[in-house]
Amino acid sequence: MSTEVSSGLQALEGDVFDTNCPSRGVLEHVTSRWGVLVLAALGERELRFGELHRRIGGVSQKMLAQTLRALAADGFVDRTVIPAAPPQVSYRLTATGEQVAVHVVGLVGWIEQNLPAILAARDVEPATR
Amino acid sequence: MSTEVSSGLQALEGDVFDTNCPSRGVLEHVTSRWGVLVLAALGERELRFGELHRRIGGVSQKMLAQTLRALAADGFVDRTVIPAAPPQVSYRLTATGEQVAVHVVGLVGWIEQNLPAILAARDVEPATR
DNA sequence: TCCGATGGTTACCTCAAGGTACGTACTTTC
DNA sequence: GAAAGTACGTACCTTGAGGTAACCATCGGA
Numbered sequence: 001m002s003t004e005v006s007s008g009l010q011a012l013e014g015d016v017f018d019t020n021c022p023s024r025g026v027l028e029h030v031t032s033r034w035g036v037l038v039l040a041a042l043g044e045r046e047l048r049f050g051e052l053h054r055r056i057g058g059v060s061q062k063m064l065a066q067t068l069r070a071l072a073a074d075g076f077v078d079r080t081v082i083p084a085a086p087p088q089v090s091y092r093l094t095a096t097g098e099q100v101a102v103h104v105v106g107l108v109g110w111i112e113q114n115l116p117a118i119l120a121a122r123d124v125e126p127a128t129r
Numbered sequence: 130m131s132t133e134v135s136s137g138l139q140a141l142e143g144d145v146f147d148t149n150c151p152s153r154g155v156l157e158h159v160t161s162r163w164g165v166l167v168l169a170a171l172g173e174r175e176l177r178f179g180e181l182h183r184r185i186g187g188v189s190q191k192m193l194a195q196t197l198r199a200l201a202a203d204g205f206v207d208r209t210v211i212p213a214a215p216p217q218v219s220y221r222l223t224a225t226g227e228q229v230a231v232h233v234v235g236l237v238g239w240i241e242q243n244l245p246a247i248l249a250a251r252d253v254e255p256a257t258r
Numbered sequence: 259t260c261c262g263a264t265g266g267t268t269a270c271c272t273c274a275a276g277g278t279a280c281g282t283a284c285t286t287t288c
Numbered sequence: 289g290a291a292a293g294t295a296c297g298t299a300c301c302t303t304g305a306g307g308t309a310a311c312c313a314t315c316g317g318a
Contacts, residue, residue, distance in 0.1 A: 055146055073251060106232050107232035111143065
């Protein structure tokens with residue numbers, strides 16, 4: 001479809017198995033401890049800082065701000081400041097962000113749904129050891 | 130199909146947004162630095178320890194073994210020892226593991242394909258700041 | 259006979275992830 | 289006028305993730 005080869009010498013795909021490939025960095029932002037949860041939360045709807053903080057259990061303000069900055073730098077999250085009395089800041093996924101979020105939400109959803117089975121399997125199979 | 134409700138009082142879904150939910154642990158195993166790559170690698174085919182080590186750039190033996198142990202404990206990876214001269218150990222995804230791997234591979238694949246766009250966006254938008 | 263490969267384990271050490279606490283600037287509320 | 293909420297930034301400190309190196313057991317090959 002959109003695969004214009006144009007005149008590009010570059011625009012090659014990434015390879016996460018290569019230590020030096022920049023995709024490693026992106027992958028680590030997305031799959032970081034709080035990155036996954038931020039993407040999953042924003043996948044539901046746009047949220048303000050405080051709402052995100054309350055929604056994601058256990059995250060500190062510092063780490064939330066830091067994670068949001070990293071995701072914004074990669075172009076996954078859009079930050080909007082509403083200049084009000086106490087300045088309100090809203091976060092939403094960009095078009096690109098929504099695409100990653102689809103995968104992240106899929107993964108998270110699968111884990112949530114299959115959690116009972118996973119936990120059950122943990123106890124049973126000492127035989128394999 | 131297989132959705133027997135049985136007599137279960139439990140078997141509830143997980144909630145990753147809850148700090149104390151065990152799904153958090155599973156999620157962190159799966160999305161850990163090396164966990165993602167191991168699942169992605171084994172998503173392609175069964176691999177031996179050394180093959181995995183060579184395939185995943187930058188991983189140490191220690192972390193690879195540790196990651197494999199965690200994924201095996203969660204029932205995502207199956208470990209098979211072939212008692213040969215230098216004992217060979219093979220790793221493959223379980224049925225459950227293949228299901229998570231689908232999501233992980235999807236995510237990783239998306240990042241690899243969209244890497245050029247992501248990197249390009251990084252440089253351009255200093256306006257948003 | 260010594261080397262190297264296989265698939266680890268263990269001890270040791272380092273650095274960065276991440277938590278706590280406090281500062282900020284402004285406003286509403288009691 | 290003091291406290292509380294909003295959205296952070298920063299300094300400080302702890303913990304654990306993760307790297308390095310050495311060791312082990314066995315076998316085939318040079």
